[in-house]
Amino acid sequence: MQNHPFAKRPPAPPRRWCSQWVGVWLAALAWLPLAQAATPAPAVDAARAEAQVQALQRAGDAVVALEVTATEGATSAENLGRQRSGSGVVIGPDGLILTIGYLLLEAETIEVLTQDDRRLPARQVAYDLATGFALVRPLVPLPGIEPVPLAGVGGLRPGEPLLAATGASGGTEVAFTRLVATRPFSGNWEYHIDIALFTSPPIANHSGASLFNRDGELVGIGSLLVREAGGPNRLPGNMFVPVELLRPVLAEMQSTGRTRASVRPWLGLSSFERDGHVQIVRVDRWGPALEAGLQPGDVVLEIDGVRVATLEAFYKQLWTRPDAEADVELTVQQGTQIRKVKVHAVDRMRTLRKPQGI
Numbered sequence: 001m002q003n004h005p006f007a008k009r010p011p012a013p014p015r016r017w018c019s020q021w022v023g024v025w026l027a028a029l030a031w032l033p034l035a036q037a038a039t040p041a042p043a044v045d046a047a048r049a050e051a052q053v054q055a056l057q058r059a060g061d062a063v064v065a066l067e068v069t070a071t072e073g074a075t076s077a078e079n080l081g082r083q084r085s086g087s088g089v090v091i092g093p094d095g096l097i098l099t100i101g102y103l104l105l106e107a108e109t110i111e112v113l114t115q116d117d118r119r120l121p122a123r124q125v126a127y128d129l130a131t132g133f134a135l136v137r138p139l140v141p142l143p144g145i146e147p148v149p150l151a152g153v154g155g156l157r158p159g160e161p162l163l164a165a166t167g168a169s170g171g172t173e174v175a176f177t178r179l180v181a182t183r184p185f186s187g188n189w190e191y192h193i194d195i196a197l198f199t200s201p202p203i204a205n206h207s208g209a210s211l212f213n214r215d216g217e218l219v220g221i222g223s224l225l226v227r228e229a230g231g232p233n234r235l236p237g238n239m240f241v242p243v244e245l246l247r248p249v250l251a252e253m254q255s256t257g258r259t260r261a262s263v264r265p266w267l268g269l270s271s272f273e274r275d276g277h278v279q280i281v282r283v284d285r286w287g288p289a290l291e292a293g294l295q296p297g298d299v300v301l302e303i304d305g306v307r308v309a310t311l312e313a314f315y316k317q318l319w320t321r322p323d324a325e326a327d328v329e330l331t332v333q334q335g336t337q338i339r340k341v342k343v344h345a346v347d348r349m350r351t352l353r354k355p356q357g358i
Contacts, residue, residue, distance in 0.1 A: 052214055052216065054216075055217075056163070056212065056214075056215075056216040057216075058146050058148070058216060059148050059165070059212050059218070060174070061115065061146070062089050062145055062148045063115075063165045063172045064088050064089070064142075065085070065086075065087055065112070065113035065167030065168055066086050066103060066111070066112060066167065067084070067111045067113060068083075068084040068103050068107045068110050068111075069083055070105065070106045071107070071355055072108070073353060074105070074106035074352075074353050075284075075352070076106050078285075080102060080105060084103050084207075086099060086100065086205075086207035086208035086209075087165075087167040087207065087208040088208050089218060090145050091148060091218070092147050094137070095138050096125065096136075096254075097138070098133060098218075098221060098243070098246065099133075099134050099208035100133070100207055100221050100223050100241070101128060102132070103208055104124050104127055105127070105352060106353045107355065109355075112136070112142075115170070117170060120139065120140050120142070121138070121139045124136060125137050125254060126254060126256075127257070127349075128253055128259050128261075129191070129258065129262035129348060130259055131193065131246065131259070133221065133241065133246055135253055135254065148216070148217070148218045150217065150218050150244070151215075151218065153182055153197065153219060153242050155213075156182065158179055158231065159178055159179065160178060160179045162199060162211055162213060163211070163212045163213075164176075164199070164210070164211050164222065167208075175203045177200065177201060177202075177211075177237075178200060180200050180229040180230045180237055181229065181230035181231060182242075183196065183230065184196065184312060186273075186310070186311035190269060190315060192315045193245060195244075196239050196241060196242065197240040197241075198229040198239055198240075199229060199238050199240060200235040200236065200237030201235070202225055202226075202236050202237045202238050203222070203238060204225070206222035206225060207223075211240045220242050221241050221243065222238055223239050223240060223241050224239050225237075263324050264321070264324055265318050265321050265323075265325075266288075266348035267287060267288060267294075268287015268351075269282070269284070269287070271300065273309075273310055273311055277299045277300070277301070277309060278299065278308055278309065278310070278311060279298070281296055282296055283295060283296060287346075289343055292342065292343040294341060294343070295334070297335075298333065299332060300314060300331070300332055302330070303318055303328060303329070303330055304329050324346060324348075325345065325346055326344070326345050327342055328342070328343050328345050329341070329342050329343075330342075
């Protein structure tokens with residue numbers, strides 16, 4: 001079960017980004033498999049270690065802090081607050097920054113805080129509901145920052161050490177974590193991705209945090225705290241959205257501001273899986289589900305006559321419709337009564353407030 005994106009819990013101790021910590025981390029990585037095998041350690045490849053240190057240093061230099069103020073009357077402020085802080089990372093030679101999308105929902109102003117304490121105005125380039133990613137571009141150049149390379153998840157294995165980096169005033173903060181699992185993820189806010197990265201121990205400042213492998217390649221962007229990351233010990237941790245989901249849609253996001261997959265029906269529900277059912281726990285005050293008479297506690301049994309027992313099944317059946325604006329029939333249990341409720345779904349992006357002048 002996932003927590004609110006800005007919920008806090010005791011994090012792994014953060015450290016300022018510096019080559020010393022990077023070197024210590026890489027040395028630990030080199031020795032760990034050998035120590036576990038109880039065999040003598042061979043000489044470390046000094047050239048490779050130095051290349052990794054430099055790559056991780058460049059990666060850390062590309063991490064920035066973001067401060068966002070939502071528009072007056074923003075509907076998203078009820079859950080996310082009007083003032084939001086998080087992180088981003090430079091992925092393009094023109095200063096294009098990748099972050100997590102909910103930071104920018106209904107943003108009025110966006111500021112990039114660099115590691116040398118500059119505060120630069122920025123604009124939103126894209127927000128994509130389907131992946132959860134957002135793109136930001138500073139209004140003034142970011143000289144001297146190399147974009148980070150993107151990596152897939154194919155080479156990652158459970159237990160692999162990773163480094164999470166967050167933007168902070170005066171530098172980047174880092175925390176060492178490990179991959180626990182890769183699996184699909186369904187959020188209670190009508191969100192699903194077929195692959196997500198789960199890490200532990202958790203970091204608190206996860207919103208838009210960068211997750212790097214030992215070669216300084218970006219593998220994920222921080223989304224939330226989760227009570228159980230997975231694995232046999234059921235540890236708390238974080239969910240990161242893998243950047244391999246960005247590769248196929250990056251050009252489309254820059255061109256149109258989102259992807260075609262994001263133009264899909266939205267009901268305005270927050271739901272959880274409980275005892276093999278989908279139960280509504282919150283109804284958006286500005287969403288179509290409230291107008292249709294749905295309420296917290298209702299159990300969704302079917303959508304358009306197709307039985308759904310998981311959030312994934314619920315969302316995927318909802319999103320089979322080709323148009324976002326559509327009538328959807330839900331079969332719900334309200335108390336002891338079974339009812340069929342027609343909801344006129346809408347395009348979520350049309351419900352969001354835009355900055356003044358746009």
